[in-house]
Amino acid sequence: MTHTPVLGIIGGGIRGSLFARSIQENNAAQLGALCDPRPLARANASAAFGVPAFATVDEMIAAVPELTAAVIATPDFAHRDAAVLCASNGLDLMVEKPLATNTADARAIVDAAKNAGTRIMVGFENRWNPRFNIVHSLLHEADHGQILNQIGNLNDTLFVPTTMLSWAAKSSPAWFLMPHSLDLAIWLGGALPVEVHAVGVKKMLPAMKIDTWDAITATFTMSDGSYVVLNSSWVLPTSAPAVYDFRYEIQTTRGAFHIDGANHGVTHYSSDRLTWEQWGVLERGGRISGVPVDMVNDFVELLLGTKSDLPDAADGLLVTQAIEAVHESLEKNRAVTIAS
Known part of the structure; x- marks a missing residue:
């Protein structure tokens, strides 16, 4: 039996909000929570998407144990801590490009996912x-x-x-x-x-x-x-x-x-x-479409086991x-x- 993936979004800015809406409009997935250290961003995201929003990744993972995957949409230089923590807790990852802004951070993310047996997709939109x-x-x-x-x-x-x-x-x-x-x-x-x-x-x-x-x-x-x-x-x-x-x-x-x-x-x-x-993103009939939406939808298919030809940890590294x-x-x- 295939279970519906439950995703958390790390980063409540423009991209994180776009990914959150994409997940909510995907009938095969569920948006479980959001995370952002900024109080106003958390409040806005929680109100917009009707899910709990947390200040830290630790809090989000502890409060929403049903999460199965996470989308890392923090600033480029801040991917490592969030990605390593999520992967170490068994969550599959979609990480915005670049995977990290130095090789040490990228290897730490890759190693955490490898040790936990989780998957990484890197958001190379082209x-x-x-x-x-x-x-x-x-x-x-x-x-x-x-x-x-x-x-x-x-x-x-x-x-x-x-x-x-x-x-x-x-x-x-x-x-x-x-x-x-x-x-x-x-x-x-x-x-x-x-x-x-x-x-x-x-x-x-x-x-x-x-x-x-x-x-x-x-x-x-x-x-x-x-x-x-x-x-x-x-x-x-x-x-x-x-x-x-x-x-x-x-x-x-x-x-x-x-x-x-x-x-x-x-x-x-x-x-x-x-x-x-x-x-880049079009809204029609109350739904959005476009390249980043397609990217999220393919990540959901990866989680469901129906898609594999996607940029992965090795590409990101x-x-x-x-x-x-x-x-x-x-x-x-x-x-x-x-x-x-």
Whole structure:
């Protein structure tokens, strides 16, 4: 007999609330509790979703013993403690990307899950993006030759590090953005990163008292001899048509692909600016749909044993190791071998 998964959400912000609603709208799962250290966030989440909300993960696990899984939607640097505690208590995990912001934390999460016999899915959203799914199918279902290179430009406007994130100084364009594009490159190409040489600039954000990188370019040598160049910055002007810019290119021995991930096809001209309308999540008839909702639904299918081809602990650990190597390369100003 298959039991209905009961999930707890760790983190009551925008993403945590989105995941909570996704679970409540999934008929095969149940939302059991939420957790957030901020009193107002807890009160709002509890009122919105009609479930108890707790200040700590310990309290949530003790008070709701029927929990079978947890979604980690805390800030990137704060994944380890929540994930290790949940895994150690037998909960399967869906963890927002990156799995962690250093290899030690990532290994601690992976080891806790391995010791407890629980599963990890990492939220690399591009694997659910229909545009990239089409490219993945084309690359793997037809003979497009060998991949020569992949080039990804994934950038945010200044709004993200100055207004959206209160913890930007604890992150970087590489930690916040490159896990998306690097996992995408690995998934599309089927090769692993073995070496990286990165360069970056620190000017605008440090001048604004946010001690992190403005822009980073990382060139990865892949295990099949191809290369991947990823450019990520946090300093696009806020007048840009969307809060992010995402352009991706793949060259093979028999052709090329160009994918625009930010322009969804609707350009809005107003009296003072041009805007690319975004609909990562759509609401229709009182229900939501979209890439992050699909991701949650697949996690539920994983819990039910009907889905397995999803980014897992090994994928999350590899990307964390690679992005940590990006920062090591920035510090040493040379190429760095990525730990395997």
